[in-house]
Amino acid sequence: MGYDCVVCAKQVPDTKNITGQAMKDDGTVNRAALPAVFNPEDLHALETALDIRDRFGGTVTVITMGLPKACQVLRDALYRGADRAILITDRRAAGSDTLATSYILSTAIRKLAPDIVLCGRQAIDGDTAQTGPQIAEKLDFTLISYLEELQALEDQTIRVKRNVGNGWEVVEARLPVLLTVMNTANTPRPSGAKRIMRFKKAKAPAEVAGEVAAQMPQAGKPEQAAETKNRCDALAAKGLLIDQWDLSTIEADLAWCGLAGSPTKVHRIQAIVLAGGQYRQFQPTDESVGELVGELIRDHTIG
Amino acid sequence: MPNFFTDNEDIQFLFNHMNLKHLAGVCEEGFKFHGEHDFAPENAEDAVDNYRRILETLGELCAEVIAPSSTDTDRTGNVLNEDGTVTYAPGIKNALDRLSQAQLMGFTLPYRYGGLNCPQLVYTMSNDIVSRADASLMNIYGLQGIAETINAFADDRIKADYLPPMAQGKWTGAMVLTEPDAGSDLQSVKVRAYQDEGGNWYVQGVKRFITNGCGEVLLVLARTEPEIADGRGLSLLLVERGPKVKVRRLEEKLGIHGSPTCELFFDDAPAKLIGERQRGLITYVMSLMNGARIGIASQSLGIAEAAFRLARNYAHSRRQFGGPIEELPAVRELLVNMRTDIQAARALTYFATYCVDIEIGVVRKLESGATLDPTAAKQLKNDSRKYKRFNSMLTPMSKYWASEMCMRVSNDSVAVLGGSGYMKDYAAERHLRDARITTIYEGTSQLQVLAAVRGVMAGTALTVLDELLTRDWPPEIAPVAEQVREGQKLLARAMEFIKAQNSTEYMDLCGRRLVDMAINLIVAALFCDHATASPAKKALLHRWLSVRLPEARMNYETITSGNRLVLEEFAALAGPVPALD
Numbered sequence: 061m062g063y064d065c066v067v068c069a070k071q072v073p074d075t076k077n078i079t080g081q082a083m084k085d086d087g088t089v090n091r092a093a094l095p096a097v098f099n100p101e102d103l104h105a106l107e108t109a110l111d112i113r114d115r116f117g118g119t120v121t122v123i124t125m126g127l128p129k130a131c132q133v134l135r136d137a138l139y140r141g142a143d144r145a146i147l148i149t150d151r152r153a154a155g156s157d158t159l160a161t162s163y164i165l166s167t168a169i170r171k172l173a174p175d176i177v178l179c180g181r182q183a184i185d186g187d188t189a190q191t192g193p194q195i196a197e198k199l200d201f202t203l204i205s206y207l208e209e210l211q212a213l214e215d216q217t218i219r220v221k222r223n224v225g226n227g228w229e230v231v232e233a234r235l236p237v238l239l240t241v242m243n244t245a246n247t248p249r250p251s252g253a254k255r256i257m258r259f260k261k262a263k264a265p266a267e268v269a270g271e272v273a274a275q276m277p278q279a280g281k282p283e284q285a286a287e288t289k290n291r292c293d294a295l296a297a298k299g300l301l302i303d304q305w306d307l308s309t310i311e312a313d314l315a316w317c318g319l320a321g322s323p324t325k326v327h328r329i330q331a332i333v334l335a336g337g338q339y340r341q342f343q344p345t346d347e348s349v350g351e352l353v354g355e356l357i358r359d360h361t362i363g
Numbered sequence: 364m365p366n367f368f369t370d371n372e373d374i375q376f377l378f379n380h381m382n383l384k385h386l387a388g389v390c391e392e393g394f395k396f397h398g399e400h401d402f403a404p405e406n407a408e409d410a411v412d413n414y415r416r417i418l419e420t421l422g423e424l425c426a427e428v429i430a431p432s433s434t435d436t437d438r439t440g441n442v443l444n445e446d447g448t449v450t451y452a453p454g455i456k457n458a459l460d461r462l463s464q465a466q467l468m469g470f471t472l473p474y475r476y477g478g479l480n481c482p483q484l485v486y487t488m489s490n491d492i493v494s495r496a497d498a499s500l501m502n503i504y505g506l507q508g509i510a511e512t513i514n515a516f517a518d519d520r521i522k523a524d525y526l527p528p529m530a531q532g533k534w535t536g537a538m539v540l541t542e543p544d545a546g547s548d549l550q551s552v553k554v555r556a557y558q559d560e561g562g563n564w565y566v567q568g569v570k571r572f573i574t575n576g577c578g579e580v581l582l583v584l585a586r587t588e589p590e591i592a593d594g595r596g597l598s599l600l601l602v603e604r605g606p607k608v609k610v611r612r613l614e615e616k617l618g619i620h621g622s623p624t625c626e627l628f629f630d631d632a633p634a635k636l637i638g639e640r641q642r643g644l645i646t647y648v649m650s651l652m653n654g655a656r657i658g659i660a661s662q663s664l665g666i667a668e669a670a671f672r673l674a675r676n677y678a679h680s681r682r683q684f685g686g687p688i689e690e691l692p693a694v695r696e697l698l699v700n701m702r703t704d705i706q707a708a709r710a711l712t713y714f715a716t717y718c719v720d721i722e723i724g725v726v727r728k729l730e731s732g733a734t735l736d737p738t739a740a741k742q743l744k745n746d747s748r749k750y751k752r753f754n755s756m757l758t759p760m761s762k763y764w765a766s767e768m769c770m771r772v773s774n775d776s777v778a779v780l781g782g783s784g785y786m787k788d789y790a791a792e793r794h795l796r797d798a799r800i801t802t803i804y805e806g807t808s809q810l811q812v813l814a815a816v817r818g819v820m821a822g823t824a825l826t827v828l829d830e831l832l833t834r835d836w837p838p839e840i841a842p843v844a845e846q847v848r849e850g851q852k853l854l855a856r857a858m859e860f861i862k863a864q865n866s867t868e869y870m871d872l873c874g875r876r877l878v879d880m881a882i883n884l885i886v887a888a889l890f891c892d893h894a895t896a897s898p899a900k901k902a903l904l905h906r907w908l909s910v911r912l913p914e915a916r917m918n919y920e921t922i923t924s925g926n927r928l929v930l931e932e933f934a935a936l937a938g939p940v941p942a943l944d
């Protein structure tokens with residue numbers, strides 16, 4: 061028994077701890093000033109998956125699409141208890157919008173044939189919250205977004221409480237499903253000390269290649285490749301080689317990937333500075349609060 | 364992300380400055396475990412990198428999960444249920460679950476039992492960090508010494524049965540010594556242990572004030588030799604929680620509300636003997652208590668750290684007389700004293716723990732049965748004796764000084780917050796209540812001084828100072844080190860004076876002053892060393908000497924006055940015994 065889960069995790073710039081200039085003068089994100097972190101809601105998706113495995117058995121595989129440095133989130137997932145981690149990296153995927161990203165991720169997920177796919181509700185950089193739903197569509201999995209509580213999982217049926225903003229909905233669906241998980245769903249478990257001690261050495265081939273290139277700059281390409289292979293074999297023997305897939309491995313149609321597969325055109329980016337304007341004070345009396353609520357209803361802020 | 368390890372400059376400094384690589388070599392026994400266990404480190408860098416990562420994980424957990432629930436835990440406390448079980452406060456339960464998930468409940472246990480095989484020093488750092496988040500949680504988290512004691516003295520069967528679940532955090536322990544008539548004086552323990560015809564052990568009697576007495580693994584000090592009235596009649600037994608062990612009562616306390624303090628009734632409870640009979644108090648409990656004393660010293664550091672940070676922050680934002688109160692000299696001095704004393708206590712406690720790690724390593728080598736060449740064997744034996752002497756003085760010194768410091772600092776934290784400090788709206792009052800226990804359990808301050816003063820009088824403090832001060836100092840430190848040398852001479856003269864009195868009573872009367880002198884100087888010597896590595900520590904060194912050298916001279920003067928009024932005129936000075944209504 062048990063359920064095979066795939067968690068999609070994204071490495072994002074840490075917008076909570078901004079050091080230095082977060083924006084460049086041209087209005088684009090200055091990634092150097094922002095440390096890269098595990099997209100916060102993806103940690104909750106991972107926790108839901110680990111919880112499913114702990115309670116019902118099965119496996120948890122974490123995939124990320126990004127540059128080799130995104131392996132940091134994969135290692136983090138391994139520290140917290142994931143069974144397997146896969147990096148999807150390919151130059152040809154650069155510039156993917158949500159359509160292309162979800163196409164690539166869905167192609168990879170199809171190879172893994174899971175029972176349940178889990179995404180964060182939303183990434184804190186791109187912020188579209190579209191990737192999960194689009195993956196579900198492409199895989200033809202039932203989509204259950206805004207998971208706040210996994211209420212039951214029995215045989216091939218799942219019951220989930222979803223937060224729809226002004227209330228909750230309890231839905232039941234047959235597997236396979238794709239869940240998008242809210243940050244109110246759970247508290248992600250901490251990394252395990254022993255898993256840190258073991259998996260801190262886990263690397264993907266692309267990282268090993270980068271390391272070899274930095275350490276043996278004079279060596280020729282074939283020599284570097286041979287050394288990379290040696291090191292990867294050694295890591296694999298210890299179960300520390302992070303799987304690395306590219307678009308060919310997952311047999312993706314290149315027309316759907318990267319810039320070619322991304323119809324989104326960013327027309328203009330506008331920096332909006334919210335300045336403090338007028339404000340009114342309300343006294344903490346029933347009367348005054350009533351007045352405030354009335355006003356908010358009248359201008360349709362609430363209600 | 365907030366993190367109680369990475370945001371603590373002093374712990375960071377000591378982590379980088381102290382020779383953790385050396386300790387890693389000692390603990391990893393030549394890195395022989397790598398290969399046996401896929402997570403064991405390959406070399407010293409790898410091991411120290413592990414320590415850092417482990418403390419980072421803990422620091423994050425403490426800042427993000429544990430500290431935010433500490434006020435609630437203080438208000439809620441634990442509940443003794445009708446069926447005799449104890450329900451932890453929700454914050455404590457959650458914290459323990461998280462610490463188990465983080466695989467941190469077997470910090471120093473060997474890998475083969477599921478532990479992390481970390482040095483005591485790293486464990487001490489972890490206790491410091493945990494206590495800042497929630498002092499009362501440390502009382503349970505910090506009971507890992509129970510498992511260490513089982514590991515050190517129990518037979519293999521008991522170790523295999525009990526250590527893995529303890530390392531996983533499934534089971535927690537308790538140290539069951541105190542009885543109504545046996546507190547500081549553990550030699551008078553009455554709880555009885557006996558064997559039936561089959562040789563099975565049972566424990567009978569009442570213990571009180573037992574932290575986490577509701578835990579699964581109880582190490583009980585009991586009298587196995589009814590004919591021997593003193594400590595040599597006591598043995599250590601393991602009793603598992605069960606129907607024959609009843610939690611009769613949870614104490615209502617001033618502080619550490621998250622820590623359940625139990626009265627236990629052992630109703631002929633089945634038990635297992637740890638190690639050999641009669642060595643319960645003199646060997647096993649002494650070892651357990653030494654670890655626990657370092658534990659309380661580090662708990663004191665954490666509480667003081669939390670109290671200081673609150674005060675430092677408040678003094679910055681609170682305005683009176685047209686400016687922030689941190690600009691007022693009196694407030695400044697409070698803050699400076701707080702931070703100086705925290706660093707002093709941390710330097711002393713970490714140094715003591717470092718020496719404990721060295722001693723453990725040396726003893727392990729000696730007992731390993733490996734054939735050593737005669738010079739190496741002799742060196743090891745000398746080291747073993749030397750560090751044993753160091754530790755039997757430095758451990759009670761750390762417990763005494765750190766816990767007294769903790770009371771001062773948490774008290775001054777309330778002072779800085781003024782009226783707000785007295786209110787429940789701020790954590791200052793909780794820190795003060797939590798702090799108050801640290802000078803009491805694991806031996807009161809008076810008992811720590813009693814132990815430490817014997818080490819000082821035997822010359823150990825002078826030896827420690829020689830070791831710390833004999834080296835080539837950089838020119839800017841050399842004159843300061845010379846001042847500490849002068850202080851050392853004063854200490855030697857005070858010791859001579861006490862010896863000449865030829866009276867244990869006078870020695871105990873002067874105990875605290877003499878131990879204070881020794882601590883002032885040992886910390887000064889440690890600060891000299893730290894100052895070689897950090898400009899901030901240079902200012903600290905100068906501040907320390909400017910206050911503590913005059914104090915040492917004052918203590919010298921009082922000791923060498925020979926004044927015995929406290930003893931001779933007790934009745935007149937303490938007055939008659941008043942009736943209490």
Ligand SMILES: Cc1cc2nc3c(=O)[nH]c(=O)nc-3n(C[C@H](O)[C@H](O)[C@@H](O)COP(=O)(O)OP(=O)(O)OC[C@H]3O[C@@H](n4cnc5c(N)ncnc54)[C@H](O)[C@@H]3O)c2cc1C
Pocket residue numbers: 068069070071099101102105123124125126155156157158159161165178179180181182183184185186187188189190191192324
């Ligand atoms: C400022 C900015 C604006 C953008 N605007 C648009 C836009 O308007 N339209 C558009 O199509 N694209 C846009 N993009 C690109 C888009 O962010 C990314 O291309 C896309 O990969 C992920 O979309 P998202 O970040 O919105 O993720 P979301 O859809 O918010 O992410 C939801 C979940 O999907 C999963 N996921 C997302 N990306 C990955 C990944 N790489 N690997 C694994 N799991 C993943 C995670 O579980 C995540 O929690 C923008 C990017 C930026 C930085």
Ligand SMILES: Cc1cc2nc3c(=O)[nH]c(=O)nc-3n(C[C@H](O)[C@H](O)[C@H](O)COP(=O)(O)OP(=O)(O)OC[C@H]3O[C@@H](n4cnc5c(N)ncnc54)[C@H](O)[C@@H]3O)c2cc1C
Pocket residue numbers: 537538539540541545546547548571572573574575616624800803804805806807808809810813
């Ligand atoms: C919250 C809490 C938790 C505890 N947890 C545990 C636990 O887990 N396990 C356990 O076994 N015990 C525990 N204890 C008991 C604790 O260790 C004792 O309370 C402590 O050792 C002091 O013993 P006592 O209370 O009997 O005081 P007493 O021994 O009666 O001491 C009273 C006073 O006399 C002084 N005094 C006594 N003897 C001397 C001496 N020779 N020289 C100078 N002064 C002396 C003491 O310093 C103190 O000031 C706990 C106590 C508390 C309050």
